[in-house]
Amino acid sequence: MPRTKAALAAVDIIDNELIYLQLSTERGNVFIHQWHKQKANTAWNKGLDCRELMTVMEHRASHYQRLTQPSATDNVTSFVHETYGGTADYTQDIVLDYQYDPTSTHVISAHSSQVKKRQQLFAQLAGPLSIVEPAFQAILRATNFLLGQGELITSRPCEQWLIVELSHPLSTCLFCHHGCLDRLQFVAESELHEVITNSPLTLYFGDETKFSETTQNLLNTAIELQLPKSMGDFSSAVGSTAAISLFGNALRGFSSWHH
Helix, strand or coil: CCCEECCEEEEEEECCEEEEEEEEEECCEEEEEEEEEEECCCCCCCCCCCCEEEEEECHHHCEEEEECCCCCHHHHHHHHHHHHCCCHHHHCCEEEEEEECCCCEEEEEEEHHHHHHHHHCCCCCCCCEEEEEEHHHHHHHHHHHHHHCCCCCCCCCCCEEEEEECCCCCEEEEEEECCEEEEEEEECHHHHHHHHHCCCCEEEECCHHHCCHHHHHHHCCCEECCCCHHHHHHHHHHCHHHHHHHHHHHHCCCCCCCC
């Protein structure tokens, strides 16, 4: 059976370098179809073997909501507008992306000016950059994939888990239930101990060497998020933190999350 390449590819700018990642799949296994890295301020000289491009936004540039009532597009829009509490002119500029499940609607929203600002960073690329998603959404997708593929071995099944993206001065904590995001929280290192010890299962990624010995010992009780071994060269070249987000974004290239 031939490999199937993703129709969409992920791009990001990390440490002033533009990175392109496109995946392929065969018999349930995911491989790198093509990846490329170059200085962000240089002309793009590689061919794009994809239909569209995707990227992620910073966590704080978008808003996540889990709605339990609306089921129609008009209802979703009105609920989000109420959340922002802005004027009609302001809320018309809100960009929405949402997905239904049997019990709720998961909604991502951002101001269109922020989305356009992100898109303009990739103006030198020949392909259209039409999908922009929050970084936490890509991280969650990558984690769900790795758990589902058995790449991460957990000692016991559980319904709730915590994903920690290590960073200073604030780490990003994704509280998950059955693979869906419940809430997002930014915590200082002094708060990590309480957050992690209260979680039945913690998964983390990022540079733990920048944290204290106490925090590093605490992370020994957690599971480190790592890409499949076949992607080791890519992860090393890009850095573990960026690689997880890029990989999760690139996974979307097989099946769009949005409505």
